[in-house]
Amino acid sequence: MNLSSFTPLVLCLLVFTSQALAQAPDNFGNDSGEQIFNNVRIITGDGAVIEQGSILVRAGIILAVGPASRIAIPDGAVSHDLSGKTIIPAxxxxxxxxxxxxxxxxxxxxxxxxxxxxxxxxxxxxxxxxxxxxxxxxxxxxxxxxxxxxxxxxxxxxxxxxxxxxxxxxxxxxxxxxxxxxxxxxxxxxxxxxxxxxxxxxxxxxxxxxxxxxxxxxxxxxxxxxxxxxxxxxxxxxxxxxxxxxxxxxxxxxxxxxxxxxxxxxxxxxxxxxxxxxxxxxxxxxxxxxxxxxxxxxxxxxxxxxxxxxxxxxxxxxxxxxxxxxxxxxxxxxxxxxxxxxxxxxxxxxxxxxxxxxxxxxxxxxxxxxxxxxxxxxxxxxxxxxxxxxxxxxxxxxxxxxxFGLDNVGILQAGKAADFVILDANPLQDIRNTRQIHEVYLRGIKVDREGLQQKWSQ
Ligand SMILES: [Zn+2]
Missing domain, CATH: 3.20.20.140 (Metal-dependent hydrolases)
Structure with missing residues (x-):
């Protein structure tokens, strides 16, 4: 499986009415499937850097973070190959x-x-x-x-x-x-x-x-x-x-x-x-x-x-x-x-x-x-x-x-929230590379940046 097999998130909620709210499905709670983000530089948020790393995610939570060679890809997991990219915590x-x-x-x-x-x-x-x-x-x-x-x-x-x-x-x-x-x-x-x-x-x-x-x-x-x-x-x-x-x-x-x-x-x-x-x-x-x-x-x-x-x-x-x-x-x-x-x-x-x-x-x-x-x-x-x-x-x-005692965010570790930013360039080389955003994941779910951009640029 790859990214394109994902169901796109429903963004009509951005302009929700109270009626729509009452009927809204649990779209943003978290994603229940397993996903693995592979072959990527991981800046964990506490100073550590893993050059060829993987992050395994389920139900919006990070199950494992480490060198790609040490994290097996579970059967049925959605696998994202992120060679050349860098992940930082949201x-x-x-x-x-x-x-x-x-x-x-x-x-x-x-x-x-x-x-x-x-x-x-x-x-x-x-x-x-x-x-x-x-x-x-x-x-x-x-x-x-x-x-x-x-x-x-x-x-x-x-x-x-x-x-x-x-x-x-x-x-x-x-x-x-x-x-x-x-x-x-x-x-x-x-x-x-x-x-x-x-x-x-x-x-x-x-x-x-x-x-x-x-x-x-x-x-x-x-x-x-x-x-x-x-x-x-x-x-x-x-x-x-x-x-x-x-x-x-x-x-x-x-x-x-x-x-x-x-x-x-x-x-x-x-x-x-x-x-x-x-x-x-x-x-x-x-x-x-x-x-x-x-x-x-x-x-x-x-x-x-x-x-x-x-x-x-x-x-x-x-x-x-x-x-x-x-x-x-x-x-x-x-x-x-x-x-x-x-x-x-x-x-x-x-x-x-x-x-x-x-x-x-x-x-x-x-x-x-x-x-x-x-x-x-x-x-x-x-x-x-x-x-x-x-x-x-x-x-x-x-x-x-x-x-602020927000113990589940700000760091990429097993047991923490799957909130992270995938960058096209390494911010350790140039901090302005935090602007080279490839994708954002919050609660294990990809943020529909293209849809948001379309909405806002009108
Ligand atoms: Zn102020």
Missing amino acids: LVNTHAHLGWEAYGDWGSQYFTEDNLTDHLYRHAYYGVGTIISTGSDEEEVAARVKLEQLRGNIGGARYHLSPGMGSPGGGPNPRFTDDPDYWGVHPVADPEQAVRTVRELAGRGYRIAKIWVDARDERRGAQLKLAPEIYKAVLETALNYDMRIIAHATTLADHKSLVNLGNRRFIHMPYDVEVDDEYLELVQENNVYIVPTLGMVTKREPYYIPAFRDPFFFDQVPPSLIESLNVNYNPAPVIRNAAAEERSARMANNLLKLKDHIILGTDAGAVGDFFGYADHVELELFVRMGMSPAEAIIASTSRSAEA
Whole structure:
């Protein structure tokens, strides 16, 4: 048997209605047949590389990974000969904002089940197998989509959301909070409210939550940062419920205070100064994970790579969007002034000092970066700033999963989910080769990238 004997996936579900949902077959739960992916370079996600390897998959789970010579092909298994290709784990993106982006417009009115589902497929198209949406999801809509994904009625990247807590009036940047229909964040005005809120969120089944420590929008009365006694209460209560907190914080002083009070995950590196030895010790001793979100802050700086002329981005969005991006984004020159150079150098320095703690997150959906594509830009920025391609891949797969206790993804090992990307070229030679995607498999099922591309490029 070969690939062509596979039944193509039914993609009508991408535009599902609630009626269609009720009748949908279990298409995306996983594939029950055995498949073997043969003669392929396997980058396992934890640093190991198998040059002539095989991966045996059944029911969406990896049964075996190893040298091809040691893994027998079971009778009846579908065999994929992947000579010359490279497999990496599907990426794990720990910081994005799903639901608001409409590819041509943006706002809370687009936070629908259909649009949220579309964003999960956008990530899948680009080889992102797991996505954590941080603090901006409308929770009832999100819960319905998550449930349908668990039921196997929709595919795409595995969806995790992390409700957000902030000081009253605090929360995300004004782009969200200016939206008159924005549903807001969970306010935590004092330690007692922090304890109650974490318990409430735990009771609803959340195992990841976000806190905004920075005061983002003074106009709405959020002059106050989240006070240490409040985030201490959040962090301590979260421990009791096995809830993982990720903190938005951007200064070295706040980072130190947060680690000292129990925080282990950050959105953003310290941007204000170069990190010092005290901080590095704290990070190492406490196994802290950091999403640097480089793409967001390097757009006008020397590290920025113009994106909108890259076919890997524009072949899956409508021509009208490319036109508007060219008008709105490209005329802005890359600023090469001394201050920008200095900030980039500081960021690169901090990134290298923290490189064993860096994880993947793009902030896509919030700041004009686009789902999935932004992940590959982030990988490239990791390497441009001095990480090796191997380190960038570990950061974006196994370490990102580990940071949130997502034990089944981010690594290619027996017993883990069959979520991986087959590449036409070796990303260890050039990290931009992560864009040479041959196929993506999630839950052991091939993502219909051609069908998605057709749908999106209209
Ligand atoms: Zn964000």
